[in-house]
Amino acid sequence: xxxxxxxxxxxxxxxxxxxxxxxxxxxxxxxxxxxxxxxxxxxxxxxxxxxxxxxxxxxxxxxxxxxxxxxxxxxxxxxxxxxxxxxxxxxxxxxxxxxxxxxxxxxxxxxxxxxxxxxxxxxxxxxxxxxxxxxxxxxxxxxxxxxxxxxxxxxxxxxxxxxxxxxxxxxxxxxxxxxxxxxxxxxxxxxxxxxxxxxxxxxxxxxxxxxxxxxxxxxxxxxxxxxxxxxxxxxxxxxxxxxxxxxxxxxxxxxxxxxxxxxxxxxxxxxxxxxxxx
Amino acid sequence: xxxxxxxxxxxxxxxxxxxxxxxxxxxxxxxxxxxxxxxxxxxxxxxxxxxxxxxxxxxxxxxxxxxxxxxxxxxxxxxxxxxxxxxxxxxxxxxxxxxxxxxxxxxxxxxxxxxxxxxxxxxxxxxxxxxxxxxxxxxxxxxxxxxxxxxxxxxxxxxxxxxxxxxxxxxxxxxxxxxxxxxxxxxxxxxxxxxxxxxxxxxxxxxxxxxxxxxxxxxxxxxxxxxxxxxxxxxxxxxxxxxxxxxxxxxxxxxxxxxxxxxxxxxxxxxxxxxxxxxxxxxxxxxxxxxxxxxxxxxxxxxxxxxxxxxxxxxxxxxxxxxxxxxxxxxxxxxxxxxxxxxxxxxxxxxxxxxxxxxxxxxxxxxxxxxxxxxxxxxxxxxxxxxxxxxxxxxxxxxxxxxxxxxxxxxxxxxx
Amino acid sequence: xxxxxxxxxxxxxxxxxxxxxxxxxxxxxxxxxxxxxxxxxxxxxxxxxxxxxxxxxxxxxxxxxxxxxxxxxxxxxxxxxxxxxxxxxxxxxxxxxxxxxxxxxxxxxxxxxxxxxxxxxxxxxxxxxxxxxxxxxxxxxxxxxxxxxxxxxxxxxxxxxxxxxxxxxxxxxxxxxxxxxxxxxxxxxxxxxxxxxxxxxxxxxxxxxxxxxxxxxxxxxxxxxxxxxxxxxxxxxxxxxxxxxxxxxxxxxxxxxxxxxxxxxxxxxxxxxxxxxxxxxxxxxxxxxxxxxxxxxxxxxx
Numbered sequence: 001x002x003x004x005x006x007x008x009x010x011x012x013x014x015x016x017x018x019x020x021x022x023x024x025x026x027x028x029x030x031x032x033x034x035x036x037x038x039x040x041x042x043x044x045x046x047x048x049x050x051x052x053x054x055x056x057x058x059x060x061x062x063x064x065x066x067x068x069x070x071x072x073x074x075x076x077x078x079x080x081x082x083x084x085x086x087x088x089x090x091x092x093x094x095x096x097x098x099x100x101x102x103x104x105x106x107x108x109x110x111x112x113x114x115x116x117x118x119x120x121x122x123x124x125x126x127x128x129x130x131x132x133x134x135x136x137x138x139x140x141x142x143x144x145x146x147x148x149x150x151x152x153x154x155x156x157x158x159x160x161x162x163x164x165x166x167x168x169x170x171x172x173x174x175x176x177x178x179x180x181x182x183x184x185x186x187x188x189x190x191x192x193x194x195x196x197x198x199x200x201x202x203x204x205x206x207x208x209x210x211x212x213x214x215x216x217x218x219x220x221x222x223x224x225x226x227x228x229x230x231x232x233x234x235x236x237x238x239x240x241x242x243x244x245x246x247x248x249x250x251x252x253x254x255x256x257x258x259x260x261x262x263x264x265x266x267x268x269x270x271x272x273x274x275x276x277x278x
Numbered sequence: 279x280x281x282x283x284x285x286x287x288x289x290x291x292x293x294x295x296x297x298x299x300x301x302x303x304x305x306x307x308x309x310x311x312x313x314x315x316x317x318x319x320x321x322x323x324x325x326x327x328x329x330x331x332x333x334x335x336x337x338x339x340x341x342x343x344x345x346x347x348x349x350x351x352x353x354x355x356x357x358x359x360x361x362x363x364x365x366x367x368x369x370x371x372x373x374x375x376x377x378x379x380x381x382x383x384x385x386x387x388x389x390x391x392x393x394x395x396x397x398x399x400x401x402x403x404x405x406x407x408x409x410x411x412x413x414x415x416x417x418x419x420x421x422x423x424x425x426x427x428x429x430x431x432x433x434x435x436x437x438x439x440x441x442x443x444x445x446x447x448x449x450x451x452x453x454x455x456x457x458x459x460x461x462x463x464x465x466x467x468x469x470x471x472x473x474x475x476x477x478x479x480x481x482x483x484x485x486x487x488x489x490x491x492x493x494x495x496x497x498x499x500x501x502x503x504x505x506x507x508x509x510x511x512x513x514x515x516x517x518x519x520x521x522x523x524x525x526x527x528x529x530x531x532x533x534x535x536x537x538x539x540x541x542x543x544x545x546x547x548x549x550x551x552x553x554x555x556x557x558x559x560x561x562x563x564x565x566x567x568x569x570x571x572x573x574x575x576x577x578x579x580x581x582x583x584x585x586x587x588x589x590x591x592x593x594x595x596x597x598x599x600x601x602x603x604x605x606x607x608x609x610x611x612x613x614x615x616x617x618x619x620x621x622x623x624x625x626x627x628x629x630x631x632x633x634x635x636x637x638x639x640x641x642x643x644x645x646x647x648x649x650x651x652x653x654x655x656x657x658x659x660x661x662x663x664x665x666x667x668x669x670x671x672x673x674x675x676x677x678x679x680x681x682x683x684x685x686x687x688x689x690x691x692x693x694x
Numbered sequence: 695x696x697x698x699x700x701x702x703x704x705x706x707x708x709x710x711x712x713x714x715x716x717x718x719x720x721x722x723x724x725x726x727x728x729x730x731x732x733x734x735x736x737x738x739x740x741x742x743x744x745x746x747x748x749x750x751x752x753x754x755x756x757x758x759x760x761x762x763x764x765x766x767x768x769x770x771x772x773x774x775x776x777x778x779x780x781x782x783x784x785x786x787x788x789x790x791x792x793x794x795x796x797x798x799x800x801x802x803x804x805x806x807x808x809x810x811x812x813x814x815x816x817x818x819x820x821x822x823x824x825x826x827x828x829x830x831x832x833x834x835x836x837x838x839x840x841x842x843x844x845x846x847x848x849x850x851x852x853x854x855x856x857x858x859x860x861x862x863x864x865x866x867x868x869x870x871x872x873x874x875x876x877x878x879x880x881x882x883x884x885x886x887x888x889x890x891x892x893x894x895x896x897x898x899x900x901x902x903x904x905x906x907x908x909x910x911x912x913x914x915x916x917x918x919x920x921x922x923x924x925x926x927x928x929x930x931x932x933x934x935x936x937x938x939x940x941x942x943x944x945x946x947x948x949x950x951x952x953x954x955x956x957x958x959x960x961x962x963x964x965x966x967x968x969x970x971x972x973x974x975x976x977x978x979x980x981x982x983x984x985x986x987x988x989x990x991x992x993x994x995x996x
Binding site (some may be wrong): 006009011014015018021022024025026027028029031032046047048049085088089090091092093095096097098101102108109110112113114115116117118119120121122123125126130146148149150151153154156157158161162164165181182193199201203206209210212227228231232249252253256257260261264 | 704705706708709710711713715716717719720722723724726728730731746787790791794795798800802803804805806807808809810811812813814815816819820821823824826829831834864865868869870873874879881896911912914915918920922925926929945946947950951954955960963964967968970972973975977978982
C-alpha cells in the first residue's frame, strides 16, 4: 500500500506534464471519433475540422450486416486459445528453468532466443505447407497453434525472470515435507505466480488480437476472418471512405477497450498480486 | 479381348470423369476494400450463380496488398487457387515462367472469344505467342484539372511541355501546388518518367526488354527524362514531402484546390466523386515535348487486372466458363458503369455506362493515339520494378543523379 | 551427499517433464520454418519456377548489401530508442502515476493503453494524416506555437522519415510498458521509501536509488520485449513510409518483405531472414546477459 501523499508543487508539475503527454497520445483517437460523424466529402474537404452535422451514416456503413461482429468473435476465439496455451506452457517452462537450473539451461535459452528472433514472413510458406498437411488451413486452430508457438519463447523468459525473484527456501521447505515436484508447482509456485501469469496473459492477448499476418494468409473463408483482416475491407486501393473506415476501426477497438474498463480493477489487482512485502 | 479393352476404357473414362471436385472451383480475387470493386464483384458473381448454378465457387477475397502476399504464398507452397486475379506483365510472367499458368489459346480461338478483346490488351497477358490470362480493364493516364478553377484563374490547357512548365510557374505564383503527387508507394512518379520517355524516345521501350529484343535499350533519352524530373522537383512543382504522401492524400490536395493538376490514371474519375461543390473534372493529354523522337500522341495505357487459370486446376472447363462469363459484354459494360474504368472488351465502354469524361478519353484520346504504351512497372519483372521505384524516389529527392538512376534501371532490365 | 545427487537427478527429471510440452510445441512449429529458411537461403527462387542452387551466393550478396546493413543499424537504433523512450520513460511515468498522482493513475493508464489496443495499421494511418505537410496537425501545431520554421515534409524527406517513424513508435507502444511497470512499482514496499524519506530523499533520489533497482527484473523483462519487438518491427514502418523514400527508413523486415513478395526473390529474402534471426538472437542474448550482470545484487532476491 502506498501511503497517502500530500499534494505539493511536484505533484502539480507532474500532473501538468503527464496531461500534456497523454493529450498528445490520445488526440488522434479523439479525432477518429468526431471524424466518424462526417460524410466522406466533408472529411476530404477538411480533415481536422469538427463535423458540421451529426451523421451516423458511417456507423451504418461500417456495421453493414454485422460482419464486424463475426470477425470480433473470431478474434476473441483465437486470442483466448493462443493466450491459454501460451500461459500454460510458459509458466511450466519458466518455473522449471528457475527452480531446477539444469546444466543444459544455456542450450534452452539460446534456442528460445533464436525462436523469438525468426521473422514471421520467412515462416509463411513452410507453415502453410505444414498446416495444409494437417488439414488445419482455414481453421481457427490453424492460426492459434503457430501464433502461440511464436509467442511462447518470450513468455517463457518473462515467467523465468519472475520465478527467479522468488527465494529458494520457499520450495525447499515444501520439499522437506515430502511433496512431489508437481505438488510444489501447483501449491506453492502457481499461487504466487498469478501476477506474472496475468502479465504474460495480457501481453499475449494484445499481440494476438492485433496480429494480421497469420490470419490473413492462413484463413480464406470470409466467415472466419479476424478483425484486423476484416478491417482491410474498408481500405481501398485508390478510394477510401474515411468516416466509414474510422467507424469500423472504432467498432473494432470497442471490444478490448470495454473489456479493459470492466476488468481494470481485477487486472491491476492481479498484476500486483497478494504478497505485500512490508 | 474386345470386352477387356472396353472395360479398361470404361474404367479409365469413369476415373477421368471423376475429378475430386466436378463443378467446383476456387476463385481468388482482389476486388475488396473499395466500394465500387465490391459492387462489381457481387454483381458478377451473383449473375454467374444464376447463369451457371452447376458450378460451385469457393471465393476468397483480399485487399490488394494482402492479396499479393496470399497469392504468392499459395503459389510458393504448391497449392495455387484454380482461377485467380493477377496483374499482367511481370507478375503474370513470373508464374508463366514457372509453368504455373494454363494457356488459354485453344479456348480463345473458339467462338470468337479472342476477337471480343482489344488486341493490344490481349498482347499484355500473352508471352511467346501464348495467352495465359484474360485482360479485364484498362487504365490510362492523363492530366486532370478542375475546369472551374482554371476558368476562374484564366489558365488555359497547355499543348506543349514548355506551356505546361509556364503554367506550373503561374500556379506556384498563386501559392498553390502545380502538380499533386503522392509518391509513397512509388508508382505515381512512374507516370511522369514514362510519359517523358515516351515523348523523347517512343513507345514500347520496356516491352522490347520484356520480349527479349537484343537491341532493347532505354537510351540516352532516359537520362534526359530523369533530368527533367529532377528539374520539376527542384522547382518545387510537387507538394512538400511528396515521397511520403500517399496517392489518396495527394488526391485530397487536388480535390480541395490546393493543387492545380494531377497526372493520374482514369480511376481519378471515381476518386473525384466526393469533390466539393463546384468542382468540374476535366482532363488533357500529356503535352508534346519539343525535339522528342516519339509519337507525341501516344498514350500511357495498360491492362490493370486480368484473370488466369492455374495449370494445376482440375476443373479447367468450368474455369473457362467462369472467365468467359466475366468477360462477356454485359458483365463488362456493368464493370464500366460501376467502376468508371475502361474495359478490354470491344464496344463495352458505351457512352451511357462510361459517362462523358471516360467516354471522351476512350473514344477520342485512345482512338487517336499513335500507340498505347503499357505501364513500365507492371510490364517489367518484379525484381526490376523495385529498382525502378527506388531510383525514381532517389532522383526526385535529389539523392540520386539522373544518369545513375537511368543506368540502374537499364541494368535491372537487362539482368537475367 | 547422496541426498544432493538424488535431488539433482530428481530435479533434472522434473525439469525435463515441465519443459518438454513448451519445447516440443515450439520446436514443432518453429523448427521446420527455420530449417526451411536456412535451406531456401541457398537457392534463388521466385516462388513459381524451379529453384536454382547458389550455395553461399545469397550470403555473399547480403554481406555487400548496403541497404541491408543500413536497415539493420536502423533496427538497432529503434531498439535503443525503445529502451529509452518506451521502457525507461514508461518506468518514470509509472512511478509518477503510483507515487505522485495516484488519484489520477487509473484514468491516465487507460488513456496510455488506448493506442496499444488499436491495431498498428490504424495507428499508421492516423499518423500519416498527422504528418501530412499540408493538412496535418504536426505542421499546423508547429505554426501555431510559432515554430513554423521547423515545418517539414516529415515522412517524405529522407532526413526526417526515419525519425518521424520512431516518434510514432514511442507514442504507440508506451502504454503497454506503463501498465507492466505500474504493477512492478506498486510492489515495492512502502517501508523502504519511508526509510529514505527519513534521510531526506526527494522523489528524484527515491526513483533512482530505490525504485529502479528494486524493479530491475521487470526492467530486464520489458527491455527484452522491447528489443525483440524493435528488431522485428514491420507494420508501422510499412504503413507510414514503406521503407522510403529510397530506403531512407528501411528496416530489415520491410526489406525482407520487398525482396520476398515484391521482387519475387524468395531465396534472398530467406537469407535476410536467416541472417536477421542469427544476429537478433545474438544481440538479444548479449543484451540480456549484460543486463543480468548490471542488476546482479541489486535485486531483492537474486
